[in-house]
Amino acid sequence: MTDGTITTDVAIIGAGPTGLFAAFECAMLKIDCVLVDALADIGGQCAALYPEKPIYDIPAHPAIEGAALIESLARQIEPFNIPRMLGRRVETLKGHRGAFILGTDKGEVIHAKAVIIAAGAGAFGPNRPPLDGLEAYEDTGSVQYYVRRRADFEGKTLVIAGGGDSALDWALSLKELARKIYLVHRRDKFRAAPESLRQLDEAVERGEIEKVTPFQLKALHGESGALREVELVTLDGESRRLEADHLLAFFGLATDLGPVAQWGMDQIRSTIPVTPSTCETSLAGVFAIGDVATYPGKLKLILQGFSEGAMAAHAIHPIVHPDQALHFEYSTSKGVPNS
Template identity: 55%
Template sequence: MSAPESSSSLSRFDVIVIGAGPVGLSAVFQCGMLRLRCAVVDALDAPGGQLTALYPEKPIYDIPGFPAIAAGDLVGRLLDQAAPFNPVYHFSHLVTGLERDEGTTPGLWRVRTAKGLVLEAPVVILAAGAGAFGPNRPPLADLEAYEGHSVFYSVARRETLRGKRVVIAGGGDSAVDWALSLADVAARVMVVHRRPRFRAAPETTARLEALAAQGALDLVIPYQLQALEGEGGILRSVIVADLDGARRQLDADVLLAFFGLATDLGPMAEWGLGIERHAIPVSQETCRTCRPALYAIGDVATYPGKRKLILTGFAEASAAAHNAHADCHPGEGLHFEHSTTTGVPSLG
């Protein structure tokens, strides 16, 4: 899986896609099928969004045609699918400015990044997920000294934890899923949660409790993280405490803290898009925002009945691309044809 940043000097495109997660990459393909050339801008240093940054080896089960596919593998396939259309990728570029020039036909959006990059296109598609994101960090003394060495907020490769004593803190899907995944890899898995009940899917919670009953892992409940013990970033033990303050020491090599993500729409919140509950309202039929030729798809978009699923985002990418064609080519009709008829067009 790779999509190196292009060194192309091109600055004018048909569509600028902001966000290189799975939905943004799908938009590149959908636009390419309509012969619309795309540039892709993302604040992260690699494609894939949360799939790559947080859980590349985690299996996804609701992608049509794949009974199960690793998140990183899905990103790789989406990159391969978009590759024939030669999109220009700009990674590690935070978009800071968005301006509309109606003095041309069609009108042009001008996108600026913190590094001084300027791109122009008649259409912009926002596929920025929930915006910039980072982990919610537990309030532990000297936490920074252990981060990246013994304390992690995601797992890139579960093999790196083979034979380790792993404490997993959290009660949601990520905590439960990784406990199940690591149970047969780690020397020991200990799950710390402040409540007896987990917030994960009932099926996976039942599997977790079954493994605990078999002695395959430990449920440390109801407890909360209290302190870290170690030296030089190397963890020796995790101290937890119950609601009465009684402390317990867990011998550990690694702490995985899964307390969700802190998200921030950043500059998008200042673009006059009528943000509602951390999302951008769009027309369900077109995915168009309240501003001309500006679309929002994926988790950043909202409308009545919205489901935040990757496959929903894929459908939104198709809707946005087909409506974007009219913005790029005013007055030009678009005759819809299936890919089995058109094949994969060349953009030259």
């Protein structure tokens, strides 16, 4: 970077797992790239929100925590010395395929021949329950929406609210640490992976988790931000109070594409449609991968984001090296190119 200007082949917006692997794939094809992320560290949601949450669908890893996955991906790209522009948000995109100009909120300018948007779900924040006095409990950590350190809940009584994978995953993960876990949902049925549902049934039968349905959150009770009880209510007006040290509320994330939404690409409900074979958006030379990308049959899995990163890198090769034919070789035969 010179005087706030960097020239590269590809600007990768988003340094989460998908962005990191896309950088590796670009490097393997001798395509220069730079990673840009609004967060101060690499890793995206895996590092910022779920560093200790086990992930079960990464090939060759029966289970791996989010932080460990990011560490491995960082080691994978380490030989290539890929520049990182962290703590910066890309605000503007101008130009065309082969000659884009991106501007950051810090005033820097990036010249790139192609762009990969790997921004996950965009800017994210929790969907917060509408409870009086909620902020005071958030300030003390009595109410949380992400689990960054499992050890913080050792010996504690937890009320976990939500009916999806996150609620079940954390209930199952924390049951051996916590003194007591209540799992609260407004319906008797949960929307989660079949294996998680099976494990939940077994944990309930063993008395490791108490399932509290069909209840919704009504109020929090405590003093000076220290939670003592969570009050619940049914649609019929039946109420119940649960002793609690912490409320973990998992009602999903509110997402926003931010400035990306103003760049002229087609959009569908905060996602960007792409051509499945290349991951190119409706704006030629701009590609989208990971959770932000959508197409028929799309699965929001990290492993699919990895595949999309590889496809985007191969589709970008003729933009960067128009005079070079790309003869695909397996990494086992070609090895890692010299950086």
